[in-house]
Amino acid sequence: MYIKNIGVAILIILPSYLFSQNTNTVKDSLYIEEMEDAGQLPKVLHAEPLYIDLIRDLGARKGEKEWNVGLGLTDNGDYDRYTALVEYEWAPVDRLGLEVELPFSIYYPTNNENKNTPGSRLNSIKMATQYSFYVSEKHKTSMALGYIQEFELTDFNKYGKGRLFTGNVYNPFFVAAKRWYNNFHTLLYTGPAFMHHFKDNSIHTSWQINTNFHYMITGTRNFLGVEFNKTVEKGDFDMTIRPQMRVGIADNVLVGIVAGIPIKRENERFSSFIRLIYEPGHKKK
Template identity: 40%
Template sequence: MKLLYTILFSLFIYTFSFAQVSILPKPAKVKHAEPLYLDLMRDLGARKGEAEFNVGYGTGRFKNRVEHHTFVEYEWAVANRLGLEIEIPVLFAKDDLGHSTNRVEGLKFGTQYTFLVDEKRQTSLAIGYVHEMEFGKSNPNVRNTPLFEGLISSPFFIAAKNFNQISTLIYTGPEFEYGFKSREMQTNFVLNANIHYMVPNSSHYIGIENDMRMEHGHLEYIMRPQAKLALSPQIAVGLVCGVPIKSDEFQMDFMTRLIWEPKF
């Protein structure tokens, strides 16, 4: 009987503690429309335990080649306002001469922390970092081909503000590319400016993602009209097309992603 009373008392304490935790107010969070091409590590102001799976496919036409991309991505909030992400991108490409490239491009890791959530002003601010290890291009004629050929290091800053149903967001920061063989560092700069209309009482939104990139002193600007359609409270699909405004190589592309947010 003593053992039974001990077990019942322990269960009571556990149930009481769980109930106390469950009734605690959730941390503040402002709902912003997330860009679908250059997506974030988690929602701004993410709450601990939130998670999201993404599977995507995209195809693009460049001046001398066609590329097909797929990716698998998992992101989760390990603490309130702190999100982590891991992504595996895969490339299938073929140029006009018939040369093909089929490979896993690398491993991509990211983290993001929302340091300001202002519900009154409908504003969120965040900082983060993305680190990508690029796999080497396999060559059967070369022995001991290195596993990784370089890395990309990208610290970034995010500012987002809502104006009623209009969501605006800016993602910007430098991008450092380092080649292990050449031992050279190249610095690029990324500016991603977004404006979306969020459909009231739903998770649908439509908008435009303006993807600007400064590389080798040249500006590339791709406009990406897009839409997110919520098929259920946990499942959504994103549709994005790319239109070149200023680019020497890029001609057009299309991307779709399937988004699943399990309950937590």
């Protein structure tokens, strides 16, 4: 019970801490000045969503890199789903981001009579790329195209008993982001996901439409915001609202906290998610 309420507790307690840090009276965020250094390749600072995150910063510069570790919990009624992920993203050249991710799901029944609890597994081996084709410091706007390839795997308890890879997910996507004034950020992330199941050779399609709104605290890398994660599949519409915040605890370490509130409880109930972000080589100027 305490684990399920961690997202609510943190979201109630931490805003006071975030705003207590807002004592810097500079007009622009210090991080905006750093990211948009005129001596470097043009780049616009955008607040990156924490749950459906980007492959790399929009307008990525060569040499940027980042490690992410995520932990989450979702209440599905008859069972709980614990999630974990490890991902590494980097920019081998300007404007291009690459990512490798390993997402895990561990299922635990809350009802001893429930026989339909899914099997725990490494969900997939996920590889992705993203290219920023438009970056305008004048208009504080960036756009990118990307592609995610997932190689789905079977449950842990079925290893060695059949096919290891059970399907593929093909997911092209488009991202557009704009910063309004110095602190307000909006972002659209959308695209289809084609799920190819090897068992019956069927392909199912769903659409993701994710809209994001964030407010970045002046003079810090901290923000408050919300994701609206929407999915359309076979005429069925689902949306989960994810209020969130990011807190910088060191020059190159940040923590993101997310709560998930579905508008309908067909598939899941309340959820929480924590993301630890480490940026090797990042130093505050």
